[in-house]
Amino acid sequence: MQFHHRRTRAAGLTAALLGTAALSLTLTGQAEARTFPHGTVRADGGLVAHQAPSTHAPSIHTFQDGAEVAVDCATKGTRVSGNPDWYLISAEGDAKWVSARYVDLEAEPRHCGPDLSIAATTTKSTGAYEGPSTADRRQTTLAKGTTTEILCCTDSGPAAKTSRWLVTTEAQWIPATALKTSGEVEFCQQG
Numbered sequence: 628m629q630f631h632h633r634r635t636r637a638a639g640l641t642a643a644l645l646g647t648a649a650l651s652l653t654l655t656g657q658a659e660a661r662t663f664p665h666g667t668v669r670a671d672g673g674l675v676a677h678q679a680p681s682t683h684a685p686s687i688h689t690f691q692d693g694a695e696v697a698v699d700c701a702t703k704g705t706r707v708s709g710n711p712d713w714y715l716i717s718a719e720g721d722a723k724w725v726s727a728r729y730v731d732l733e734a735e736p737r738h739c740g741p742d743l744s745i746a747a748t749t750t751k752s753t754g755a756y757e758g759p760s761t762a763d764r765r766q767t768t769l770a771k772g773t774t775t776e777i778l779c780c781t782d783s784g785p786a787a788k789t790s791r792w793l794v795t796t797e798a799q800w801i802p803a804t805a806l807k808t809s810g811e812v813e814f815c816q817q818g
Contacts, residue, residue, distance in 0.1 A: 663697040663698055663699055663717045663736070664697070664698050664732050664733055664734040664735065664736050665695060665696065665697050665698070665732070665733055666695070666696055666697075666698060666714075666730040666731055666732040666733060667693060667694070667695055667696075667730070667731050668690045668691065668692055668693060668694040668695075668696060668725075668729060668730055669692065669693075669729055669730065669731055670690075670692050670729040671692055672692065673689040673690060673691050673692055674689065674690045674692070674694075674725050674726070674729045674730070675688075675689050675725075676688040676689065676690060676716060676723035676724060676725050677723075677724045677725075678721060678722060678724070678782065678783065679704070679722070679724055679758070679759045679760070679781045679782065679783040679792065680702055680703070680704025680705065680713035680715075680724045680758055680759060680781065680815075681704050681705045681724075681758030681759050681760045681762075681763055681783065682705045682707065682726075682758070683705065683758065683760035683762035683763060683783075684724070684758075684759065684760060684783045685783075687721050687723060688721075688723050690716075690725065696714075696716050696717075696725075696730065697716065697717040697718075698714040698715065698716060698717065698730070698732060698736040699714075699715040699716065699717040699736070699739075699816055700714070700715050700736050700737050700738060700739035700740075700815065700816060701713065701714050701715075701727065701735075701736045701737070701738060701739060702715070702738065702739040702740075702778075702779070702794055702798075702815055703757075703758075703794070703798035704724070704726075704757070704758040704759065704763075704800075705726075705757055705758035705760075705763050705764075706757060706764075707726035707728045707729075708728050710726065710727055710728040711757070711798070712726075712727035712728075713725065713726060713727060714726075714727050714730055714732075714736060715739060715815065715816060722781065722814075722815075724781075738778070739778070739779050739794075739815035739816060740778035740779030740794075740813060740815055740816075741778075741779070741813055744776035744777055744778055744796050745776070745777045745808050745809055745810045745811075745812055746774065746775075746776060746777075746808070746809040747774070747775050747776070747777045747793065747795075747801075747806045747807065747808045747809065748772060748773065748774050748775075748806065748807050749769045749770070749771055749772060749773045749775075749801070749805055749806060750771065750805055750806065750807050751771050751805050752768060752769065752770055752771050753768070753769050753801060753802060753805035753806075754766075754767075754768055754769075754801075755767045755768070755769055755795070755799035755800065755801050756799065756800045756801075757799075757800070758800055759781055759783045759792030759794070759800040760783050760792075760800075761802075763800070766799050767799070769801070769805075775795045775796075775797070775799075775801070775806075776795060776796040777793045777794070777795060777796075777806070777808060777812055778793075778794050778795065778796060778815070779793070779794060779812060779813050779814060779815035779816075780792060780793045780794070780803065780812045780813070780814055780815065781794075781814065781815045791803035791804075793806060793808075793812055794815065
């Protein structure tokens, strides 16, 4: 009988500790989830998510109209109905970029990438584009030896002729093959 009492007490203590740990993990998860602004998709027929912040990047998912989303960060990309802002949706797996034109947010997201930029120099004459694709509008042409500041990078997809793109502090996208950077460039996500 005494053994049974200790066993029940130990089981009760274990259950209490596990319950506390589960509550702690739940609260931690909720606190982390709250770090991302939440929004609602407002797009009849759904909102197409792309692999990069460009309408020319591969489509990888469709969010239904009215879907709730958590936004990791924001950057500039292809203008959609005059809006150049794109949101990286916080999710597991592939990057899911959507036009900000179709998302109502509760709060402004952070910019994508670290707080500090990285110096870069063009290694050849290259275009600087509105989004990470040569199909996006060319904003300017940069001569070989032009210096700029880079925030972060993204991949525009395996089928693209140039897959790695870097975004400047002036919101211009440049192919990685045309740049030499002073350090490692992080992927565009919350810094």
